[in-house]
Amino acid sequence: MTSFRSTNSLLFFSFILVLWLSWPASGNSSTATSAPEDYIACLLDNSHPDHPISPAIFTPDNSSFTSVLRAYIRNNRFNTSATRKPFLIVTALHVSHIQASIVCARRHNMQMKIRSGGHDYEGVSYVAEVPFFILDMFNLRTIDIDIEKETAWVQTGATLGEVYYRIAEKSKVHGYPAGVCPTVGVGGHISGAGYGNLMRKYGLTVDNIEDATMVDVNGRLLDRKAMGEDLFWAISGGGGSSFGVVLSYKIKLVRVPEKVTVFRVTRSPEQNASYIGSRWQQVADKIDRDLFIRFIMDVVNNTQTGKKTARATFHGLFLGDADRLFSVLNTSFPELALKRSEVNETSWVQSVLFWTNYPIGTSEEVLLSRTPPVNSLKRKSDYVKKPISKEGLEWIWDRMAELEAPLALTFNPYGGRMAEIRSTAKPFPHRAGNLAKIQYAVNWDEQGTEAANYYIGLTRKLHMYMTRFVSANPREAFYNYKDLDLGINHNGRESYYEGRTYGIKYFVGNFNRLVEIKTRVDPDNFFRNEQSIPTLPHKK
Known part of the structure; x- marks a missing residue:
């Protein structure tokens, strides 16, 4: 694997400086002022002699254009014949391609969209209402791990799954506190704050970064020292694409036990689902920080009555063995009534697969896959500051049953290390005082605007129903769940x-x-x- 440390040394500074002397800036406008061919000519004119940009340029005339565009569209709402397409895709192979893309876009007043994994829920990294091009980062995905220093440099085109796999190659007792979906791109995940099932132990993803490299609006390649603490703070949870093109992050690896314990159990109304859900809210943010339990509310068809019935799912990761897990649960959350047959002891990297719904024992190489199942979807978010009563949960389940859609509410517990960090330490402000974050989720396979409007409308209605249970003034939301x-x-x-x-x-x-x-x-x-x-x- 090629070392990425060499690019962090800013070896390209002299090249940038020479070019920058002749690069004029343009003002902001919502529409392009030059033809696409003029922009392409500019890219070629500013191509680094040792790293030509032409292999990275894809126009609609290129036979691979459509496959390159679709490869990182993760929401089929934005993969239709009516969706505006970019006039160009630059699949950057070298930092100079990023620099040329910025400088030429400024010169010709072109709208640039920056895409890493394509998982942003509203497609803002690859869709626009005005003429635009995509700067796609997927080729820039080097991962350089230093186990002795417990750090790694990760380029933003890498996926979380690739990061986890490369860590596991080096160590059985290291991990990284990031998301549970392995195909998510590093760039958007970290720059928007990021979180996962290690956050109660180690904090958010951005609470575990030490440095970054980015290309700014002037085409300069900067590290943390060169960009300054303000800009480093901003791209550590405030969204990197508002401030520049982040090329890499230096992450801090964390210690995990060789043996962790995972479980995923469901509880029905007959098993006191609403009572267990209400008790979860009393303890989930206060329980031993080695334990992360996600609570999911949805409705399913009752096979006996044919009617919609409530279902509560509790999805857990415990950083320790089963004996200690049961000791914690018996003391703090006995209402879950977890059984030995419902838990599995495994390695941390295998727990990642379990949380992605792979059976334990699946080859870890699946983490290297960059092609998840894709359908149409809508997501929203909320923050819970006070526990919702048992009666409140039952009322919510009743409303979900009325909506007649495959909607789910996922409650992610807060507390622990994440809540101990000041709300101003990173742009992400939702720390102490929040019991849990909710994700609203609906997926559908039907095609067309009518189906999309129907499912999105149901999600909005459920969001409206939840108003009295969540934060207000403002009604807070999570930036990585674009809405x-x-x-x-x-x-x-x-x-x-x-x-x-x-x-x-x-x-x-x-x-x-x-x-x-x-x-x-x-x-x-x-x-x-x-x-x-x-x-x-x-x-x-």
């Missing part, structure tokens, strides 16, 4: 005010600092999308 219902930025004269609509929900009191940093490092708002951080209005 355009919270507001869309058209990046025009009203950009700041449009951005504030969703920005306060995602970032609460940290929004103003993000805007100040954005205004300073990207005053012309080049790095923009439908929910990017805006600049201050007097800087427009």
